[in-house]
Amino acid sequence: MLTVGGRFRRPEPRRRVRDFVRGLLAPLPSKNCWTIAEHAGDSGPDGMQDLMTRVRWDDAAVRADVRAFVGEHLGDTEAVLVIDETGDLKKGRHTVGVQRQYSGTAGKIENCQLSVHLVYATDTAHAMLDTALYLPKSWSDDPHRRTRAGVPAQVRFATKPQLASRMITSVVTAGLPCRWVAGDEVYGNDPRLAAGLRHHRLGYVLAVSCSHQVTTGLGVHRVDALAAGLPATAWQCVSAGRGAKGHRWYDWAFTALxxxxxxxxxxxxxxxxxNRRTGELAFYRCWSPQPVPLxxxxxxxxxxxxxEESFQTAKTGLGLDQHQHRRWTSWHRWTTLVILAHAFLAVATASQRHQPAGLIRLTSNELRHLFHVLIIEPTRRRGDPLLWSIRRRRHQARAMTSHYTRQALTEP
Structure with missing residues (x-):
């Protein structure tokens, strides 16, 4: 709160932001403005809902503060900026950005909302830095839907690589130490993104599809055709990093272009x-200002x-995908406070200097549990659970009456 408190001019929103982030860190069965307000001991959900909608504060400025916070505590000149998108399954068509589109989270075409995220990854820690909501053309070209969802007039259609490029440019402009960028095929197949990274002098390892073509001394070839012609001596077994069940061993080959x-x-x-067991191949285009080894x-x-670990922590523990907001501003505010909570967990876990004998280091999930039990729970205010039960049932009764009344106007 010392990092972002200055973005809120009055004490009431500062207190609500503190209580909101505490609610995100708490082991609530579901996270929304109602459950977080009840956890905070508020008399009703209006204050938390106002924080997401009507209270004046700049979510982009808060994310800039989070970026500075991460740079101060986790800054590393060899850090990697990781870009990827995630999907939140949604019903209906009125939530901003929702349409039927492919979601990697679901592994198929679903009615969902997509957002691009940027994560700062070092050898010892990783923290979410920034986010951008993907607005499909069906939304960006529809003035009526834009108005209902509160999409700013200056927002235009942008591809996922373009959104990623803007976030990376903001990081470079802010002076956050980093050297590399990594991403999947969505970003590796976009030549403009790669050109922009070279302009910033950022090395990259970006996945590309098997049909991607490269230029060699013998002409232009598909990357899968080049892989098929490699001799057995070209492959080396190298670990891609440590996992929970051991090193991630793969066979690797690389060739200069x-x-x-x-x-x-x-x-x-x-x-x-x-893959050493299945033989499945994956391909990456790489660039660096200086020569680097395999x-x-x-x-x-x-x-x-x-x-992927950041997404898992943010969704299962911090409610990244549990928001119930349909409008542009409230979506960005919810996601920004989740990023703030994730950055706190990342910095706190990275602050461990020594690993006790016989124990693994504290994980983000374990730290979140301890923080709630030892810090939040003993100090939080408690509302009357019976009053909250009555309030929820009254709200549901009003909603049901409204639905039936609306249906009676159009149905026999």
């Missing part, structure tokens, strides 16, 4: 990963999985 040149000096490679590129590729 001296003909892939542009106005930026540097070194291009094609990196290929082979194991360094492999380490950056392995660091990309940190964003």
């Amino acid at each position: 001296p003909h892939a040149t542009d106005g930026q000096d540097g070194h291009h490679w094609l990196l290929i990963r082979r 194991h360094r590129l492999v380490a950056v590729a392995g660091r990309r999985w940190r964003i």
